[in-house]
Amino acid sequence: MNILVCIKPVPDPEKYGQLKIDEKTKRLVREGIPAVINPADKNALEEGIKLRDLKGGRVFVLAMAPEFSRDKLIEALAMGADEAYLVSDKAFGGADTYATSYVLAAAIKKISQGIDPQRDLAFDLVLAGNESADGATAHVPAQTAEWLGLPHLCKVSRLEAGDESENAFRAWKRVEAGKAVFQVNGPCVIAVSTEINKPRLINAMGIIKAKKKPLTIWSNEDLRLDEKTIGLAGSPTQPGELITPDLRRASIDLGSDAEAAADEIVKIMKKAGV
């Protein structure tokens, strides 16, 4: 089973408290915040590795990011992926989810061609984290699937591959009415939520092995996409001004005695009528 996992390097979500908006430029200042693999994408990678170990095959990782993000792909290889692809070009910059997913879909097709030019798609499954910690739109998995003409399902909390003959997956997802089990025909795109598993830690052996695994970097000279369809120019949404919401409240101290604090809380509740 060939599995492709999309990952995104993002500024470390643990440090979003440090983000500020520059008063003059109105841009977000993110200096000093290190990049990490988007948390949910690590869950996607873990799920891909587990499925490969169960069913055989290879795990490919793909990211669209600046070239300095190379080390995040090496991290993915150290976790257990077999091959990595980084698509990187200034022309991809400023892309919204529409233009980003367009590039990802083009890269997936090109990787697939390299594996098996006879097949429409050489992957049985494309995995991704449900949403990125920074933009958090949760659009990219579904949109990548649409560009590829594949079925998709997001927010999956459990995944099982069917028998080889079936070429289908069973995916569990919380829906409005309760919990639903979906059958999704492969190839398909599945976006996983962080509940699905606990991503493995990287060990020294993984790091040594990662250095010998193939990592390919492509620019738009390789993908050859029309400049009008990528980056800011290819994005139907355009960003405007940023604001930081002011959520400050009075912060009255209820004291350091649990008994007295609980009494106060009960009083506040009664006064509010609940």
Place this chain on the structure above:
Amino acid sequence: MKKSEIKKVMVYDQGLAGQPHPSFWQNMAKLQRLLQGEQVEFVRLCCHCENPQQAVLSIEQVIKAESPDLLVIAATPLGEEVAPALGVRLKTGVAAHCADIVINGEDRIAYMVPAFGGKVIGEIFIPGSRPAIATVKPGVFSYDKKDAADYREILCDCISEDSCGLRIVETEEIAQQQSAIEKAELIFCGGFGIGSKESWQKLEALAKKTGGGAGCTRPVVDMDWGPDEYYMIGTSGKTVRPKVYIGFGISGAAHHLCGIKDADIIISINNDKNAEVFAASDYKAVLDANQVIDRLAEKL
């Protein structure tokens, strides 16, 4: 898009024909308030397909035929799958999880979208393509029945599930949840600091006893202490507006604060005196969350 260019506004509703989803009223009322006095036609597109692929294929044709200027979709588990798919199919932009929809100083419609876990909110414009799609989490807009004005209703003919590569094979209904937290007037919310499954159960018991709701933050879901994402409050979970919200062991990440900012009273208990949640609270106590949970259980 300038306000004056908006001629047709569509709200997609996954509810049944005679039984709109609560979020439909919220979104429709908000749009009608926003565009009051303008010559705008409002349309309810009703499609009750629960299979997201079937829903996309069914409503795509209707949207193409109607060509609305704005299309608003509730960010339910279904809507979150449908909206981005429609974006690609209709070659248009989608603004995710809007915290607000406004007409800005230049008379342009702006979708206000949180990023970096709600730390910032940015304007998103969709200038060149139609419809300009937005998703809105249920509960973001309040609804008072008085707001509801006229709209035209379109009942969608659902295509057969046979043409879908995706099928629902089993649905396990969840028995009457005590935690309809969007509607609760009192919420007990647990964060990483509650520390265990037992503590989550205590919060649920408190909620049950008082007729309130129990909610949580992301770590509680990921630690497997009981609740699933359905109980999660924040930008990627629910937006709540209770009279009283009591948070236990919550650090105060921006994405959670975004989901509780409309609460009348926010009370926070955390043993970390530097917890960010305190600044955003009306009342605070630097105490062990579990001690206060136990005291409250005795008193309520």
